[in-house]
Amino acid sequence: MKILVCISHVLDTTAKISFTDGGKSYDKNNIQFIISPYEELALTRALELKEAGEGTITVINVGEAETEPTLRKALAMGADDAIRVNANPTDAMFVAKQIAEVVKQENYDIIFTGKESIDYNGGQVGEMVAEMLDIPSITSVSHIDLNGNTADLQREMDGGYEKVSCDFPFVASGQKGIAPEARIPAMRGIMMARKKPLKVIEAVEANLATEVKNHTLPEPKGACVMIEPDNAKELIRLLHEEAKAL
Amino acid sequence: MSVLVYTENWDGKFKKLSFELVSYANEIAKMYGTNLVTLSIGDVSDDEIKTLGKYGASKVINVNDAKFNTLSSQAYAKVISQVADKESANVLVFANTYTARAVAPRVAVRMEAGLVPGVVALPTVTEPMLVTKKAYSGKAFADVEVASTNKILTLNQNSFKLIEAEADVTIETFTPEVSDADFKAKSVEIQKASDKLDVVDAEILVSGGRGLKSAERIAVIDEMAAAIGPNCTTACTKPVSDLDWRPHYEHVGQTGKVVAPNLYFALGISGAIQHLAGINSSKIIVAVNTDKDAPIFEAADYGIIGDAFEVIPKLIEAIKEL
Numbered sequence: 123m124k125i126l127v128c129i130s131h132v133l134d135t136t137a138k139i140s141f142t143d144g145g146k147s148y149d150k151n152n153i154q155f156i157i158s159p160y161e162e163l164a165l166t167r168a169l170e171l172k173e174a175g176e177g178t179i180t181v182i183n184v185g186e187a188e189t190e191p192t193l194r195k196a197l198a199m200g201a202d203d204a205i206r207v208n209a210n211p212t213d214a215m216f217v218a219k220q221i222a223e224v225v226k227q228e229n230y231d232i233i234f235t236g237k238e239s240i241d242y243n244g245g246q247v248g249e250m251v252a253e254m255l256d257i258p259s260i261t262s263v264s265h266i267d268l269n270g271n272t273a274d275l276q277r278e279m280d281g282g283y284e285k286v287s288c289d290f291p292f293v294a295s296g297q298k299g300i301a302p303e304a305r306i307p308a309m310r311g312i313m314m315a316r317k318k319p320l321k322v323i324e325a326v327e328a329n330l331a332t333e334v335k336n337h338t339l340p341e342p343k344g345a346c347v348m349i350e351p352d353n354a355k356e357l358i359r360l361l362h363e364e365a366k367a368l
Numbered sequence: 369m370s371v372l373v374y375t376e377n378w379d380g381k382f383k384k385l386s387f388e389l390v391s392y393a394n395e396i397a398k399m400y401g402t403n404l405v406t407l408s409i410g411d412v413s414d415d416e417i418k419t420l421g422k423y424g425a426s427k428v429i430n431v432n433d434a435k436f437n438t439l440s441s442q443a444y445a446k447v448i449s450q451v452a453d454k455e456s457a458n459v460l461v462f463a464n465t466y467t468a469r470a471v472a473p474r475v476a477v478r479m480e481a482g483l484v485p486g487v488v489a490l491p492t493v494t495e496p497m498l499v500t501k502k503a504y505s506g507k508a509f510a511d512v513e514v515a516s517t518n519k520i521l522t523l524n525q526n527s528f529k530l531i532e533a534e535a536d537v538t539i540e541t542f543t544p545e546v547s548d549a550d551f552k553a554k555s556v557e558i559q560k561a562s563d564k565l566d567v568v569d570a571e572i573l574v575s576g577g578r579g580l581k582s583a584e585r586i587a588v589i590d591e592m593a594a595a596i597g598p599n600c601t602t603a604c605t606k607p608v609s610d611l612d613w614r615p616h617y618e619h620v621g622q623t624g625k626v627v628a629p630n631l632y633f634a635l636g637i638s639g640a641i642q643h644l645a646g647i648n649s650s651k652i653i654v655a656v657n658t659d660k661d662a663p664i665f666e667a668a669d670y671g672i673i674g675d676a677f678e679v680i681p682k683l684i685e686a687i688k689e690l
């Protein structure tokens with residue numbers, strides 16, 4: 123079994139962000155980069171599936187050289203090899219095209235993405251890859267088990283869950299639940315990761331359909347109106363009469 | 369050209385977000401000086417479809433075939449792009465739901481369209497389109513330009529107001545061309561999370577954190593939500609759902625659901641950045657916490673420093689007196 127896990131390289135969830143370059147990009151100084159949390163969970167589940175049977179796990183990122191430590195971390199978690207498509211990942215369609223090209227040549231059984239990257243929050247790349255390859259995609263997967271050449275999945279939907287069964291190949295986007303906790307690389311894994319293959323390939327041409335022109339930060343909140351604990355009635359009055367929210 | 373809006377249904381019914389969506393799409397059609405076409409897929413009665421007319425849907429295309437009763441994203445993407453083609457639509461609008469996340473990117477590939485997911489306002493420029501979306505898990509907004517001829521937007525819930533625009537609805541049925549190969553992912557079973565109002569649909573949320581101590585004691589949030597009324601439901605933080613004090617479909621935040629209610633009560637919640645990522649679009653946030661330095665007070669509009677178990681009964685009493 124061959125599994126591909128698509129990894130986005132994002133700023134740490136707790137980072138405070140500010141923008142430079144006329145609002146176009148964020149200031150990368152003093153920022154920690156991580157594997158986006160949903161992909162970390164999907165990769166963890168992929169590793170468990172491989173360990174229960176056999177196969178290989180490849181991780182892929184579309185990004186510039188700065189993303190290699192993130193790919194090495196995925197290798198330290200247990201992936202077998204890594205691919206970096208050397209390009210600035212500005213648009214989901216562009217990123218999807220790059221990944222689809224790699225899949226066409228390598229024929230993976232399962233392609234995992236995260237539910238969304240935590241920077242752009244698009245949740246688009248995986249489904250775009252699936253459409254480019256004309257294969258099924260199951261979105262927001264909170265559970266997956268294998269059963270021969272079929273997978274039994276559970277996906278979250280508005281107001282509930284759906285159990286889905288699907289033959290290989292398919293794309294699945296992982297979310298909370300797919301693995302209980304992300305795997306933490308062990309020292310041995312970190313040592314081994316240095317020697318695992320990380321292949322760099324050049325991007326294929328693709329049109330850019332969207333471009334971020336500017337970022338803004340939300341308006342700062344006014345000061346919090348503090349109310350005495352004994353005066354709960356006043357809070358409800360304010361919510362009712364002033365804020366008109368109750 | 370035209371603007372095409374896909375209105376999802378839940379067991380044959382539309383929700384408030386469907387009406388927000390049609391209002392939004394109708395305003396976009398006006399901006400482009402063109403007409404609005406609405407698409408409904410699945411089993412929805414004509415009477416229910418006509419409710420969309422109140423928000424400007426005049427022409428509704430209805431694809432009603434049992435094979436679309438469950439979601440196959442491959443098949444839905446074909447249906448939507450066939451309708452877009454037939455109606456010469458080059459701006460498509462979806463609500464940013466699980467369904468849209470499964471389908472809109474596939475439609476974007478089929479139509480070579482630029483897709484902007486999670487928009488929060490009308491475009492400020494029409495050609496090339498410039499539109500604002502949330503980014504960095506709610507920590508910022510991004511203004512995105514769409515240069516392609518075809519454009520797709522998915523609208524965040526509770527970010528656009530309802531605009532009434534009485535229209536006479538004409539319903540047209542459409543039979544799309546799909547094949548068995550489009551249904552490779554097979555639906556085996558659907559499980560409803562519960563019959564309770566979903567956190568994303570509630571106008572008011574009463575949310576509890578680890579400060580509410582235990583599964584038994586945190587149940588005060590049920591009492592408070594019930595006192596507020598049917599537009600209100602309960603929510604919680606990640607550790608609370610991890611500990612099984614509350615069902616995990618109530619978990620809001622970066623890894624849970626993203627909500628945007630009019631009013632959010634954060635009770636015994638510290639206000640970690642990953643929690644705020646799920647609630648920072650709430651119109652009003654109220655915090656009750658024993659720790660005056662808890663970060664939740666920086667995000668809150670109203671705050672009480674105090675023991676939630678003493679404050680909540682007083683809040684309930686005052687609510688009942690309204």
Ligand SMILES: Cc1cc2nc3c(=O)[nH]c(=O)nc-3n(C[C@H](O)[C@H](O)[C@H](O)COP(=O)(O)OP(=O)(O)OC[C@H]3O[C@@H](n4cnc5c(N)ncnc54)[C@H](O)[C@@H]3O)c2cc1C
Binds near residue numbers: 662
């Ligand atoms: C990658 C990642 C993703 C995450 N995603 C999410 C997410 O989606 N959602 C989420 O919620 N968290 C998420 N977290 C966890 C987050 O970082 C916090 O740990 C979590 O939000 C804290 O939950 P809490 O406020 O319930 O608990 P705590 O941080 O323990 O806070 C409890 C609060 O209750 C107060 N308190 C105690 N007793 C009382 C009392 N009697 N009355 C009033 N107040 C009292 C305390 O002062 C304290 O402020 C994520 C973390 C990571 C690393």
Ligand SMILES: Nc1ncnc2c1ncn2[C@@H]1O[C@H](COP(=O)(O)O)[C@@H](O)[C@H]1O
Binds near residue numbers: 128130160
């Ligand atoms: N630059 C990238 N390289 C590899 N995978 C990516 C990249 N960007 C996004 N992805 C994958 O696509 C998913 C959805 O990303 P997005 O559409 O940006 O929200 C992520 O969870 C990743 O799994």
